[in-house]
Amino acid sequence: xxxxxxxxxxxxxxxxxxxxxxxxxxxxxxxxxxxxxxxxxxxxxxxxxxxxxxxxxxxxxxxxxxxxxxxxxxxxxxxxxxxxxxxxxxxxxxxxxxxxxxxxxxxxxxx
Amino acid sequence: xxxxxxxxxxxxxxxxxxxxxxxxxxxxxxxxxxxxxxxxxxxxxxxxxxxxxxxxxxxxxxxxxxxxxxxxxxxxxxxxxxxxxxxxxxxxxxxxxxxxxxxxxxxxxxxxxxxxxxxxxxxxxxxxxxxxxxxxxxxxxxxxxxxxxxxxxxxxxxxxxxxxxxxxxxxxxxxxxxxxxxxxxxxxxxxxxxxxxxxxxxxxxxxxxx
Numbered sequence: 001x002x003x004x005x006x007x008x009x010x011x012x013x014x015x016x017x018x019x020x021x022x023x024x025x026x027x028x029x030x031x032x033x034x035x036x037x038x039x040x041x042x043x044x045x046x047x048x049x050x051x052x053x054x055x056x057x058x059x060x061x062x063x064x065x066x067x068x069x070x071x072x073x074x075x076x077x078x079x080x081x082x083x084x085x086x087x088x089x090x091x092x093x094x095x096x097x098x099x100x101x102x103x104x105x106x107x108x109x110x111x
Numbered sequence: 112x113x114x115x116x117x118x119x120x121x122x123x124x125x126x127x128x129x130x131x132x133x134x135x136x137x138x139x140x141x142x143x144x145x146x147x148x149x150x151x152x153x154x155x156x157x158x159x160x161x162x163x164x165x166x167x168x169x170x171x172x173x174x175x176x177x178x179x180x181x182x183x184x185x186x187x188x189x190x191x192x193x194x195x196x197x198x199x200x201x202x203x204x205x206x207x208x209x210x211x212x213x214x215x216x217x218x219x220x221x222x223x224x225x226x227x228x229x230x231x232x233x234x235x236x237x238x239x240x241x242x243x244x245x246x247x248x249x250x251x252x253x254x255x256x257x258x259x260x261x262x263x264x265x266x267x268x269x270x271x272x273x274x275x276x277x278x279x280x281x282x283x284x285x286x287x288x289x290x291x292x293x294x295x296x297x298x299x300x301x302x303x304x305x306x307x308x309x310x311x312x313x314x315x316x317x318x319x320x321x
Contacts, residue, residue, distance in 0.1 A: 001293070002307035008294035009304050018311045030308050033301075037312040040224045048226050052119055059301070061120035066301040068224035069126050070309045073283035076217035077262065078319035080276070082185040083177070083193060083209030084265040085254030088320050099311070105320060 003098055015102040029059040036067055118225045126221075129282035130230070133214045136275040138233035141211070142243050143204040143269075146235030149211060151175075153232055156182035156212050157219070173199040174208055181212045186318035193254040202255045203244045203268055209255075210272035217283060243271055262321065284310070 006013035006027065017023040021034035032054040038044035039051040055064045080086075093100065113130045115122040137153065140146050151169045156178040170178075177196040181188050197205045222229050245268050248256035258264045263280075266273035280286065284306065289295045296302040301309075314321055 002304065002311050004293045005295075005303040005307050009302055011304055013304070018308070018315055021312070025308065027304050027308055029305065033305060033309050034312050036224060037309055037316070040220070041313065041316045043316055049119075052224075052226065056120065059305070060299055062123070062297070062300040063305070064120050064225070065122050065126065066297055066306065067309050068221040069283040070301070070306045071224050071313050072217035072219075072221035073280065074310045074313040074321075075220035075317070076213040076276075076279075076283075077321050078314055078317040079181050079185045079213040079216050080209060080265050081262060081319055081321040082188045083181050083213065083254070084206070084257065085190060085193065085252075086257070086262055086265045087252055089261065103315065 001096075003096075015099045018099065019103045029055060029063065032058055033067055036064075037071055040071060113230060115225065115227060117227045120225075122225070123282075125282040129279045130218050130221075133218060133275060133279060134230065134233050136272070137211060137215070138236050140236065140238040140240050141207045141269070141272060143201060143207050143240050145238065145240055149207075150232055150235045152178045152208060153211060153215055155179050156215065157229070157232075159183050171196070171200045171204075174204060177205065178208050178212050181209065182216055190254055197255065206255050206266050206268040207272050210266045210269065210276050214276060214279065217279065221283075241271065244268060245270055 002018070003013065003015065012026045014023055014026065017025045017030070017034070021031060021038060025031050025034065032051070035044060035046060036051040036055055039046050039048050052064055055067060099105070112134065113127045115127070137149060138146055141149060144152070148170055152175060155170065155175050159179055173195040177188065177192055180192060193205055196208070219229050248258060248268055250256050251259060256268055258267050263277055266276055281289075285295060293303060
């Protein structure tokens with residue numbers, strides 16, 4: 001869905017950026033959003049205040065709230081998926097084949 | 112509760128309402144667990160558990176291990192983790208625990224992004240478990256029984272938990288009708304591509320395809 005939505009907005013997205021936030025996303029504020037996720041989930045030592053301010057400066061205060069809510073939603077969905085063991089539908093794998101290949105996610109799906 | 116007075120930015124009202132609805136649910140007796148047991152499990156999840164930390168002795172140990180592992184490291188939850196908890200407590204207790212921990216993770220995750228103190232868990236309301244458990248569901252190569260269909264049906268074994276969970280999607284992410292729009296944009300706020308970037312990175316870090 002990331003690919004489809006990026007196309008809808010005319011962004012020339014490189015999907016590899018999801019796995020490597022150092023790659024420019026070509027999405028407005030995209031790298032700041034990736035930084036914020038990494039800081040919030042303990043994958044980056046950058047100060048949270050800096051990551052928050054980057055979002056506020058580039059996308060506005062409402063964007064920071066949206067980012068917090070979306071991150072929370074996927075913290076939730078990931079746990080329901082892991083806890084219930086719901087299988088990933090083949091059509092989802094097919095639809096996301098590009099990102100699966102770009103990020104090397106086949107092991108994740110099989111696991 | 113959920114006034115976000117220390118947040119660096121104002122928090123929209125529908126998100127506050129969604130979190131308050133979750134908290135109101137956490138405070139009530141559930142299908143299998145009374146409200147006190149729910150709080151014990153959620154406290155344990157937030158505290159975390161290691162080999163040096165003994166289980167509380169109040170909740171079933173395998174269910175508590177599921178709750179703490181799911182909260183702290185969801186990728187480490189295996190079928191064995193879940194089956195052990197189900198053997199000890201029941202499939203419905205597992206479904207209820209997964210739903211509660213997942214919703215707690217959502218609320219706490221957003222608080223961490225905003226850099227505000229986690230909301231205290233609600234005081235447990237008195238009363239016995241409701242016993243409302245869906246009948247006739249089967250395991251479909253899944254850890255717990257559920258109907259066929261996509262992830263929003265995954266907690267249908269415990270309908271009252273599933274309803275609160277599904278009702279939180281709209282404010283946190285998108286409503287069902289908004290999800291049909293690849294060019295959805297929250298105005299003011301993020302467009303869908305920006306939202307999907309956040310969700311994809313979050314899932315990747317959690318080692319979860321979803």
